[in-house]
Amino acid sequence: MADGRDQLVLLNPGPVNLSRRVRAALAGPDICHREREYTDLQESVRSGILGVYGLSADEWVPALLAGSGTAADEAMIGSLIPEGATLAVVENGVYGERLRSIAEAYGISVRRITAEWGAVVTGEAVAAALDDPRGITHLAIVHHETTTGRLNDLASVADVARERGIQLLVDAVSSFGAEALELDGWSIDACAVSANKCLHGAPGVSLVLLRREALARTAMGRGRSVYLSLHRYVEAQDVGSVPFTPPLPPMFALDVALGELVAAGGWKARHDTYVRRAKRIRTALDDLGLTRLLSDGDLSSSLTAYRLPEGMTYAQLHDALRQRGFVVYSGQGSLEPSIFRVANMGELTSADIDGFVATMEEIL
Ligand SMILES: *Cc1c(COP(=O)(O)O)cnc(C)c1O
Numbered sequence: 001m002a003d004g005r006d007q008l009v010l011l012n013p014g015p016v017n018l019s020r021r022v023r024a025a026l027a028g029p030d031i032c033h034r035e036r037e038y039t040d041l042q043e044s045v046r047s048g049i050l051g052v053y054g055l056s057a058d059e060w061v062p063a064l065l066a067g068s069g070t071a072a073d074e075a076m077i078g079s080l081i082p083e084g085a086t087l088a089v090v091e092n093g094v095y096g097e098r099l100r101s102i103a104e105a106y107g108i109s110v111r112r113i114t115a116e117w118g119a120v121v122t123g124e125a126v127a128a129a130l131d132d133p134r135g136i137t138h139l140a141i142v143h144h145e146t147t148t149g150r151l152n153d154l155a156s157v158a159d160v161a162r163e164r165g166i167q168l169l170v171d172a173v174s175s176f177g178a179e180a181l182e183l184d185g186w187s188i189d190a191c192a193v194s195a196n197k198c199l200h201g202a203p204g205v206s207l208v209l210l211r212r213e214a215l216a217r218t219a220m221g222r223g224r225s226v227y228l229s230l231h232r233y234v235e236a237q238d239v240g241s242v243p244f245t246p247p248l249p250p251m252f253a254l255d256v257a258l259g260e261l262v263a264a265g266g267w268k269a270r271h272d273t274y275v276r277r278a279k280r281i282r283t284a285l286d287d288l289g290l291t292r293l294l295s296d297g298d299l300s301s302s303l304t305a306y307r308l309p310e311g312m313t314y315a316q317l318h319d320a321l322r323q324r325g326f327v328v329y330s331g332q333g334s335l336e337p338s339i340f341r342v343a344n345m346g347e348l349t350s351a352d353i354d355g356f357v358a359t360m361e362e363i364l
Pocket of ligand 1: 013014068069070071073095142144145146171172173174194
Protein backbone atom coordinates (compact mmCIF):
# COMPACT_ATOMS: atom_id res chain seq x y z
CA MET A 1 0.00 0.00 0.00
CA ALA A 2 0.99 3.62 -0.51
CA ASP A 3 2.08 5.57 2.60
CA GLY A 4 -0.76 6.17 5.05
CA ARG A 5 -3.21 4.06 3.06
CA ASP A 6 -5.10 0.88 3.90
CA GLN A 7 -6.40 0.59 0.33
CA LEU A 8 -4.79 0.73 -3.08
CA VAL A 9 -4.89 4.24 -4.53
CA LEU A 10 -7.18 3.83 -7.56
CA LEU A 11 -6.21 6.06 -10.47
CA ASN A 12 -8.50 4.17 -12.86
CA PRO A 13 -11.73 5.85 -14.06
CA GLY A 14 -14.02 3.98 -11.65
CA PRO A 15 -14.69 2.12 -9.52
CA VAL A 16 -13.14 4.83 -7.36
CA ASN A 17 -11.78 4.93 -3.81
CA LEU A 18 -14.63 5.43 -1.36
CA SER A 19 -14.74 7.60 1.73
CA ARG A 20 -14.89 5.70 5.02
CA ARG A 21 -18.52 6.73 5.51
CA VAL A 22 -19.53 5.58 2.04
CA ARG A 23 -17.75 2.25 2.51
CA ALA A 24 -19.35 1.78 5.93
CA ALA A 25 -22.79 2.44 4.39
CA LEU A 26 -22.36 -0.68 2.24
CA ALA A 27 -22.90 -2.72 5.40
CA GLY A 28 -26.26 -1.05 6.06
CA PRO A 29 -29.20 -2.75 7.77
CA ASP A 30 -31.19 -5.70 6.41
CA ILE A 31 -34.29 -4.17 4.89
CA CYS A 32 -37.12 -5.24 2.62
CA HIS A 33 -37.59 -3.20 -0.54
CA ARG A 34 -41.38 -3.32 -0.07
CA GLU A 35 -41.13 -1.46 3.23
CA ARG A 36 -41.05 2.21 4.18
CA GLU A 37 -37.24 2.12 4.83
CA TYR A 38 -36.58 1.42 1.19
CA THR A 39 -39.02 4.04 -0.07
CA ASP A 40 -37.31 6.65 2.10
CA LEU A 41 -33.88 5.63 0.84
CA GLN A 42 -35.01 5.69 -2.79
CA GLU A 43 -36.66 9.11 -2.39
CA SER A 44 -33.51 10.46 -0.80
CA VAL A 45 -31.34 9.20 -3.68
CA ARG A 46 -33.81 10.49 -6.28
CA SER A 47 -33.84 13.99 -4.84
CA GLY A 48 -30.07 13.88 -4.32
CA ILE A 49 -29.56 13.13 -8.02
CA LEU A 50 -31.87 15.97 -9.13
CA GLY A 51 -30.05 18.25 -6.69
CA VAL A 52 -26.62 17.75 -8.26
CA TYR A 53 -27.54 20.09 -11.12
CA GLY A 54 -30.51 21.75 -9.43
CA LEU A 55 -33.20 20.18 -11.63
CA SER A 56 -36.95 20.45 -11.07
CA ALA A 57 -38.77 17.25 -10.09
CA ASP A 58 -41.72 18.33 -12.24
CA GLU A 59 -39.66 18.14 -15.39
CA TRP A 60 -36.93 15.61 -14.62
CA VAL A 61 -36.88 12.15 -13.13
CA PRO A 62 -34.05 9.73 -12.38
CA ALA A 63 -34.76 6.07 -13.11
CA LEU A 64 -32.56 4.09 -10.71
CA LEU A 65 -31.30 0.78 -12.07
CA ALA A 66 -29.29 -2.18 -10.85
CA GLY A 67 -26.27 -2.37 -13.09
CA SER A 68 -23.15 -0.60 -14.31
CA GLY A 69 -23.06 2.46 -16.56
CA THR A 70 -23.63 0.35 -19.65
CA ALA A 71 -27.01 -0.78 -18.26
CA ALA A 72 -28.00 2.88 -18.08
CA ASP A 73 -26.79 3.48 -21.66
CA GLU A 74 -28.78 0.49 -22.85
CA ALA A 75 -31.95 1.45 -20.93
CA MET A 76 -31.71 4.99 -22.33
CA ILE A 77 -31.31 3.95 -25.96
CA GLY A 78 -33.71 1.01 -25.80
CA SER A 79 -36.48 2.98 -24.08
CA LEU A 80 -36.30 6.42 -25.68
CA ILE A 81 -35.91 5.75 -29.39
CA PRO A 82 -39.23 4.82 -30.99
CA GLU A 83 -39.77 2.44 -33.87
CA GLY A 84 -38.95 4.09 -37.20
CA ALA A 85 -36.58 6.66 -35.70
CA THR A 86 -33.01 7.15 -36.93
CA LEU A 87 -30.24 7.66 -34.41
CA ALA A 88 -27.01 9.49 -35.21
CA VAL A 89 -24.14 8.50 -32.92
CA VAL A 90 -20.92 10.42 -32.37
CA GLU A 91 -18.05 7.93 -32.19
CA ASN A 92 -14.61 9.12 -31.16
CA GLY A 93 -13.79 6.44 -28.61
CA VAL A 94 -14.82 3.12 -27.12
CA TYR A 95 -17.94 4.44 -25.42
CA GLY A 96 -19.36 6.17 -28.50
CA GLU A 97 -18.87 2.88 -30.34
CA ARG A 98 -20.65 1.09 -27.52
CA LEU A 99 -23.69 3.38 -27.86
CA ARG A 100 -23.83 2.46 -31.52
CA SER A 101 -23.55 -1.29 -30.77
CA ILE A 102 -26.44 -1.02 -28.32
CA ALA A 103 -28.61 0.73 -30.91
CA GLU A 104 -27.71 -1.92 -33.50
CA ALA A 105 -28.57 -4.71 -31.07
CA TYR A 106 -32.04 -3.19 -30.73
CA GLY A 107 -32.43 -2.98 -34.51
CA ILE A 108 -32.44 0.83 -34.47
CA SER A 109 -31.42 2.51 -37.71
CA VAL A 110 -28.06 4.21 -37.10
CA ARG A 111 -26.12 6.98 -38.84
CA ARG A 112 -22.49 7.01 -37.61
CA ILE A 113 -20.53 10.24 -37.07
CA THR A 114 -17.01 8.92 -36.72
CA ALA A 115 -13.66 10.48 -35.94
CA GLU A 116 -10.30 9.07 -34.91
CA TRP A 117 -10.22 8.15 -31.24
CA GLY A 118 -9.27 11.27 -29.37
CA ALA A 119 -10.00 13.58 -32.32
CA VAL A 120 -12.33 16.52 -31.94
CA VAL A 121 -15.87 16.28 -33.29
CA THR A 122 -17.03 19.83 -33.96
CA GLY A 123 -20.57 21.17 -33.94
CA GLU A 124 -20.17 21.80 -37.69
CA ALA A 125 -19.24 18.17 -38.37
CA VAL A 126 -22.27 17.02 -36.42
CA ALA A 127 -24.47 19.57 -38.21
CA ALA A 128 -23.34 18.27 -41.61
CA ALA A 129 -24.16 14.70 -40.58
CA LEU A 130 -27.52 15.67 -39.12
CA ASP A 131 -28.58 17.26 -42.38
CA ASP A 132 -28.57 13.75 -43.87
CA PRO A 133 -31.63 13.43 -46.14
CA ARG A 134 -32.64 10.13 -44.47
CA GLY A 135 -34.09 12.18 -41.64
CA ILE A 136 -32.37 11.86 -38.30
CA THR A 137 -34.58 12.09 -35.23
CA HIS A 138 -32.17 11.38 -32.35
CA LEU A 139 -28.52 12.01 -31.54
CA ALA A 140 -26.40 10.16 -28.97
CA ILE A 141 -23.03 11.37 -27.75
CA VAL A 142 -20.59 10.62 -24.94
CA HIS A 143 -19.82 13.71 -22.86
CA HIS A 144 -16.46 12.67 -21.40
CA GLU A 145 -14.95 10.04 -23.71
CA THR A 146 -13.01 8.13 -21.07
CA THR A 147 -11.04 6.27 -23.77
CA THR A 148 -8.86 9.34 -24.31
CA GLY A 149 -9.89 11.90 -21.69
CA ARG A 150 -11.55 14.13 -24.26
CA LEU A 151 -14.45 16.24 -23.06
CA ASN A 152 -16.66 16.42 -26.13
CA ASP A 153 -18.10 19.85 -26.94
CA LEU A 154 -21.60 19.09 -25.79
CA ALA A 155 -22.69 22.74 -25.80
CA SER A 156 -22.05 23.13 -29.57
CA VAL A 157 -23.45 19.72 -30.42
CA ALA A 158 -26.56 20.48 -28.36
CA ASP A 159 -27.06 23.73 -30.30
CA VAL A 160 -27.10 21.99 -33.66
CA ALA A 161 -29.43 19.28 -32.38
CA ARG A 162 -31.83 21.82 -30.89
CA GLU A 163 -31.91 23.93 -34.07
CA ARG A 164 -33.03 20.83 -35.97
CA GLY A 165 -35.50 19.56 -33.39
CA ILE A 166 -33.42 16.40 -32.82
CA GLN A 167 -33.67 14.64 -29.45
CA LEU A 168 -30.35 14.50 -27.60
CA LEU A 169 -29.25 11.50 -25.49
CA VAL A 170 -26.00 11.79 -23.55
CA ASP A 171 -23.68 9.27 -21.94
CA ALA A 172 -22.58 11.32 -18.92
CA VAL A 173 -21.29 8.27 -17.07
CA SER A 174 -17.83 9.72 -16.42
CA SER A 175 -18.76 13.42 -16.22
CA PHE A 176 -21.93 13.64 -14.11
CA GLY A 177 -21.06 15.30 -10.81
CA ALA A 178 -17.79 16.90 -11.92
CA GLU A 179 -18.30 18.71 -15.24
CA ALA A 180 -20.64 21.47 -16.39
CA LEU A 181 -23.80 19.80 -17.65
CA GLU A 182 -26.66 22.14 -18.56
CA LEU A 183 -29.42 19.63 -18.92
CA ASP A 184 -32.11 22.30 -19.34
CA GLY A 185 -30.06 24.85 -21.29
CA TRP A 186 -28.70 22.29 -23.74
CA SER A 187 -32.14 20.69 -24.27
CA ILE A 188 -30.89 17.25 -23.30
CA ASP A 189 -33.61 14.59 -23.22
CA ALA A 190 -31.79 12.07 -21.06
CA CYS A 191 -28.40 11.19 -19.71
CA ALA A 192 -26.88 7.96 -18.45
CA VAL A 193 -25.07 8.11 -15.11
CA SER A 194 -23.20 5.66 -12.88
CA ALA A 195 -22.75 5.74 -9.10
CA ASN A 196 -19.11 4.73 -9.06
CA LYS A 197 -17.32 7.45 -11.02
CA CYS A 198 -17.55 11.18 -10.25
CA LEU A 199 -20.35 10.63 -7.72
CA HIS A 200 -17.96 8.59 -5.50
CA GLY A 201 -20.46 5.79 -4.83
CA ALA A 202 -19.93 2.04 -5.07
CA PRO A 203 -20.54 0.01 -8.24
CA GLY A 204 -23.95 -1.59 -8.72
CA VAL A 205 -26.33 1.35 -9.19
CA SER A 206 -26.69 3.33 -12.38
CA LEU A 207 -29.45 5.58 -13.57
CA VAL A 208 -30.94 7.46 -16.46
CA LEU A 209 -31.87 11.02 -15.66
CA LEU A 210 -34.61 11.93 -18.10
CA ARG A 211 -37.16 14.51 -19.04
CA ARG A 212 -40.65 13.32 -18.18
CA GLU A 213 -41.76 14.69 -21.53
CA ALA A 214 -39.26 12.47 -23.37
CA LEU A 215 -40.63 9.43 -21.59
CA ALA A 216 -44.21 10.34 -22.49
CA ARG A 217 -43.20 10.81 -26.14
CA THR A 218 -41.87 7.25 -26.39
CA ALA A 219 -44.49 5.22 -24.60
CA MET A 220 -43.86 2.35 -26.99
CA GLY A 221 -40.16 2.06 -26.08
CA ARG A 222 -41.55 0.02 -23.19
CA GLY A 223 -41.90 -3.07 -25.32
CA ARG A 224 -38.25 -3.58 -26.28
CA SER A 225 -37.00 -4.82 -22.93
CA VAL A 226 -38.55 -5.98 -19.70
CA TYR A 227 -35.68 -5.43 -17.29
CA LEU A 228 -34.33 -2.24 -18.89
CA SER A 229 -37.58 -0.42 -19.62
CA LEU A 230 -37.30 3.07 -18.17
CA HIS A 231 -41.07 3.35 -18.23
CA ARG A 232 -41.39 0.55 -15.69
CA TYR A 233 -38.81 2.10 -13.34
CA VAL A 234 -40.27 5.59 -13.45
CA GLU A 235 -43.86 4.40 -12.96
CA ALA A 236 -42.91 2.32 -9.93
CA GLN A 237 -40.39 4.73 -8.42
CA ASP A 238 -42.81 7.67 -8.71
CA VAL A 239 -45.09 5.90 -6.23
CA GLY A 240 -42.30 4.85 -3.87
CA SER A 241 -42.03 1.36 -5.28
CA VAL A 242 -39.51 -0.47 -7.46
CA PRO A 243 -40.16 -2.99 -10.25
CA PHE A 244 -37.41 -5.48 -9.32
CA THR A 245 -35.15 -6.17 -6.33
CA PRO A 246 -32.89 -3.11 -6.04
CA PRO A 247 -29.14 -3.26 -5.27
CA LEU A 248 -29.42 -2.28 -1.61
CA PRO A 249 -25.77 -1.94 -0.48
CA PRO A 250 -24.70 0.41 -3.29
CA MET A 251 -27.98 2.34 -2.86
CA PHE A 252 -27.10 2.97 0.79
CA ALA A 253 -23.63 4.02 -0.33
CA LEU A 254 -24.89 6.34 -3.08
CA ASP A 255 -27.19 8.10 -0.64
CA VAL A 256 -24.23 8.88 1.64
CA ALA A 257 -22.00 9.81 -1.32
CA LEU A 258 -24.60 12.32 -2.60
CA GLY A 259 -24.77 13.86 0.88
CA GLU A 260 -20.98 14.18 0.89
CA LEU A 261 -21.03 15.84 -2.52
CA VAL A 262 -23.41 18.51 -1.20
CA ALA A 263 -21.36 18.94 1.99
CA ALA A 264 -18.20 19.39 -0.11
CA GLY A 265 -19.79 22.23 -2.10
CA GLY A 266 -21.50 20.42 -5.00
CA TRP A 267 -20.36 19.62 -8.53
CA LYS A 268 -18.43 22.88 -9.05
CA ALA A 269 -16.31 22.30 -5.97
CA ARG A 270 -15.69 18.72 -7.07
CA HIS A 271 -14.73 20.00 -10.51
CA ASP A 272 -12.24 22.42 -8.94
CA THR A 273 -10.76 19.67 -6.78
CA TYR A 274 -10.34 17.43 -9.83
CA VAL A 275 -8.75 20.30 -11.80
CA ARG A 276 -6.22 20.85 -9.00
CA ARG A 277 -5.34 17.15 -8.88
CA ALA A 278 -5.11 16.89 -12.66
CA LYS A 279 -2.88 19.97 -12.85
CA ARG A 280 -0.50 18.52 -10.28
CA ILE A 281 -0.30 15.23 -12.20
CA ARG A 282 -0.03 16.87 -15.63
CA THR A 283 2.67 19.32 -14.59
CA ALA A 284 4.76 16.63 -12.91
CA LEU A 285 4.45 14.08 -15.71
CA ASP A 286 5.15 16.77 -18.34
CA ASP A 287 8.33 17.56 -16.38
CA LEU A 288 9.27 13.89 -16.52
CA GLY A 289 9.19 14.16 -20.30
CA LEU A 290 6.03 12.14 -20.85
CA THR A 291 3.84 13.01 -23.84
CA ARG A 292 0.13 13.54 -23.46
CA LEU A 293 -2.33 12.22 -26.00
CA LEU A 294 -4.41 15.43 -25.83
CA SER A 295 -3.65 18.99 -24.83
CA ASP A 296 -5.14 21.02 -21.98
CA GLY A 297 -8.12 22.59 -23.74
CA ASP A 298 -9.44 19.19 -24.86
CA LEU A 299 -9.28 17.37 -21.56
CA SER A 300 -11.83 16.61 -18.88
CA SER A 301 -10.97 17.39 -15.28
CA SER A 302 -10.72 13.73 -14.31
CA LEU A 303 -8.44 11.78 -16.66
CA THR A 304 -5.22 12.17 -18.64
CA ALA A 305 -3.89 9.76 -21.27
CA TYR A 306 -0.13 9.52 -21.87
CA ARG A 307 2.09 7.83 -24.38
CA LEU A 308 4.01 5.03 -22.67
CA PRO A 309 7.58 6.03 -21.81
CA GLU A 310 10.20 4.96 -24.35
CA GLY A 311 11.31 1.35 -23.76
CA MET A 312 8.61 0.53 -21.21
CA THR A 313 5.52 -1.64 -21.69
CA TYR A 314 2.23 -0.94 -19.98
CA ALA A 315 2.63 -4.11 -17.91
CA GLN A 316 6.03 -2.98 -16.61
CA LEU A 317 4.75 0.46 -15.66
CA HIS A 318 1.53 -0.89 -14.16
CA ASP A 319 3.30 -3.52 -12.08
CA ALA A 320 5.93 -1.12 -10.74
CA LEU A 321 3.19 1.30 -9.67
CA ARG A 322 0.94 -1.42 -8.30
CA GLN A 323 3.77 -2.76 -6.15
CA ARG A 324 3.92 0.66 -4.51
CA GLY A 325 0.15 0.89 -4.03
CA PHE A 326 -1.07 2.78 -7.13
CA VAL A 327 -3.38 1.44 -9.84
CA VAL A 328 -3.34 3.12 -13.25
CA TYR A 329 -5.29 2.09 -16.35
CA SER A 330 -4.32 0.73 -19.74
CA GLY A 331 -5.40 2.05 -23.11
CA GLN A 332 -8.28 0.34 -24.94
CA GLY A 333 -8.56 -1.05 -28.45
CA SER A 334 -6.05 0.35 -30.93
CA LEU A 335 -4.54 2.59 -28.23
CA GLU A 336 -3.80 -0.33 -25.92
CA PRO A 337 -0.18 -0.90 -26.98
CA SER A 338 0.79 2.77 -26.86
CA ILE A 339 -0.86 4.62 -23.96
CA PHE A 340 -1.70 4.53 -20.27
CA ARG A 341 -4.32 6.54 -18.41
CA VAL A 342 -4.31 8.26 -15.06
CA ALA A 343 -7.68 9.20 -13.59
CA ASN A 344 -8.09 11.43 -10.55
CA MET A 345 -11.68 10.68 -9.53
CA GLY A 346 -12.76 9.42 -6.15
CA GLU A 347 -11.87 9.95 -2.53
CA LEU A 348 -8.19 10.86 -2.89
CA THR A 349 -6.01 13.12 -0.76
CA SER A 350 -3.31 15.48 -1.96
CA ALA A 351 -0.87 13.07 -0.25
CA ASP A 352 -2.14 10.33 -2.61
CA ILE A 353 -1.47 12.53 -5.64
CA ASP A 354 1.94 13.61 -4.31
CA GLY A 355 2.75 9.97 -3.59
CA PHE A 356 1.83 8.98 -7.14
CA VAL A 357 3.96 11.75 -8.63
CA ALA A 358 6.95 10.82 -6.43
CA THR A 359 6.55 7.16 -7.39
CA MET A 360 6.48 8.02 -11.09
CA GLU A 361 9.68 10.03 -10.62
CA GLU A 362 11.27 7.07 -8.89
CA ILE A 363 10.20 4.56 -11.56
CA LEU A 364 11.24 6.68 -14.52
C1 LIG B 1 -17.33 3.72 -17.42
C2 LIG B 1 -18.08 4.21 -18.59
C3 LIG B 1 -19.24 3.57 -19.05
C4 LIG B 1 -19.81 2.34 -18.43
O1 LIG B 1 -18.94 1.30 -18.23
P1 LIG B 1 -19.37 0.14 -17.22
O2 LIG B 1 -18.22 -0.79 -17.29
O3 LIG B 1 -20.63 -0.43 -17.70
O4 LIG B 1 -19.53 0.80 -15.89
C5 LIG B 1 -19.95 4.14 -20.09
N1 LIG B 1 -19.54 5.28 -20.66
C6 LIG B 1 -18.45 5.93 -20.25
C7 LIG B 1 -18.06 7.21 -20.92
C8 LIG B 1 -17.68 5.42 -19.21
O5 LIG B 1 -16.57 6.06 -18.79
